[in-house]
Amino acid sequence: MLDTAHPPLVPHGGNLGYAVRRYGIAREHWIDLSTGINPRGYPVPAIDPQAWLRLPDDDDGLEDIAAQHYGASRALAVAGTQAAIRMLPAILPAGPIGVGLLTYGEYAPAFAQAGFRVERFVTEVLADSGAQADFVLEPRRALPTHLKHLVIVNPNNPGTELFEPEVLLGWHRQLAARGGTLIVDEAFVEAVPGFSVASQVDVEGLIVLRSIGKFFGMAGARAGFVLASASVDRAMRHARGPWTVAGPARAAVRAALLDGGWQRETRTYLAEASARLASRLTQHGLSVRHTPFFAWVCDADAERRQDALARHGVWVRRFDVVPGLRFGLPADELAWDKLDAALRAACDKENAR
Structure with a gap:
């Protein structure tokens, strides 16, 4: 525990x-x-000195640029996806959530602290490793019937497992039928964009997190995006509050997203x-x-x-x-x-x- x-x-x-x-x-x-x-x-261009003097402009078009870049209907800017992880438990219904045993370490404590029962899984490649997990996650098998939510880091950090969009959307359908949610952390997918499910987030029960820090090498900007349905976007926008991404960071991220x-x-x-x-x-x-x-x-x-x-x-x-x-x-x-x-x-x- x-x-x-x-x-x-x-x-x-x-x-x-x-x-x-x-x-x-x-x-x-x-x-x-x-x-x-x-x-x-x-290579971040020179930042307008005024960006240090003004409050961040949450209506500067950055979220529209991000949505277009990711192929999603909408995007919510956050101070790194770490901030989104801490907000997620407050907007999801209670229920058991599956989190990888060998994956990004912030998900399990964030949900556990909020009172969720966290069940740890290993993927097929680790099934024979001797690691103690609650279940094995296999693309060709149904999810445990009691599971409400599932977190997938795709590609996985650090285990490198990479799931096809069809597999992820199959898990989403199972969870959505129970009133649950599939959370897909795509922090490392920018280099292999064909594996992203960002374009599918209009459906309920699918939340995608995208990072600026990894591919763009801008971890110090502390910027990321939540891609989700309109209802989840509203809930997280309310939880996020104003001015969470600094003005200079917004300018740098905007330039990076537009530089194809x-x-x-x-x-x-x-x-x-x-x-x-x-x-x-x-x-x-x-x-x-x-x-x-x-x-x-x-x-x-x-x-x-x-x-x-x-x-x-x-x-x-x-x-x-x-x-x-x-x-x-x-x-x-x-x-x-x-x-x-x-x-x-x-x-x-x-x-x-």
């Missing part, structure tokens, strides 16, 4: 300060691969870089699955290997619920070389035994 009175802080990547303190290596000597953020983010040429070039770059990362990890004897943003290594020795990499100035994210490591993309050739040297030290000696 989750402690809803004093829930622990959920660990996340990007905690390089912790690594600096633990290993005594100056920040400038690290390469931080602990997040799945595009290391070649959008940069988006096309970036999809190509991410596909090539992630294939290179997967190949590099495989060469060092690791078993790899990957998305365009990161690679996942299921590794029973994850704690020792993370430590070995860190001692060579490479910081990666470790997961314990299913032991493994997530590797983000190196930003430049110096980072690639440093990763290769650290992998030789952390993996090759062991493989030679």
Whole structure:
């Protein structure tokens, strides 16, 4: 059971300060691969100085631009999808909700703190991993009959599972018939847009969350969007309140969403870089699955290997619920070389035994 009175802080990547303190290596000597953020983010143009002086304009057309970009009827701007996750329990009817055991860690505590019964699932690829879960999620089988809601991160972070839209919409139909909801977190789908279900959100019982931080490399902007039916949009708009996305962030996000040429070039770059990362990890004897943003290594020795990499100035994210490591993309050739040297030290000696 989750402690809803004093829930622990959920660990996340990007905690390089912790690594600096633990290993005594100056920040400038690290390469931080602990997040799945595009290391070649959008080149934000100069921001009008007036954006710092005025209250954010919630009627500046940004939401219309986002809706058009995502192919949805409407979009609600929020201060990162993390803000939306905290709002969701207040607008959904009570009932058991399925959340992946190996997935983005903020969903389970958000719903548990609101009194929902959270049931953890594993996908087929983890069914034989020994992880303790309440059920196995399989595309060809019906959802548990008592389940009211389901959260799917697609592609999954960090497990990399990717579900076809037809599968997601099939789960939605099952849940909607019970008065429930399918929540699809598409934080990493921008690189593979054909897997998005954003265009289907006019139906009740389907909510899609989209992030600016990952594909556009603008995590510091704290901006994202909720795509949903008119009734859910109204409820979340009321819960959100005004001025939740800062004016300078709105200007930067607007420019990024309108730059189709940069988006096309970036999809190509991410596909090539992630294939290179997967190949590099495989060469060092690791078993790899990957998305365009990161690679996942299921590794029973994850704690020792993370430590070995860190001692060579490479910081990666470790997961314990299913032991493994997530590797983000190196930003430049110096980072690639440093990763290769650290992998030789952390993996090759062991493989030679």
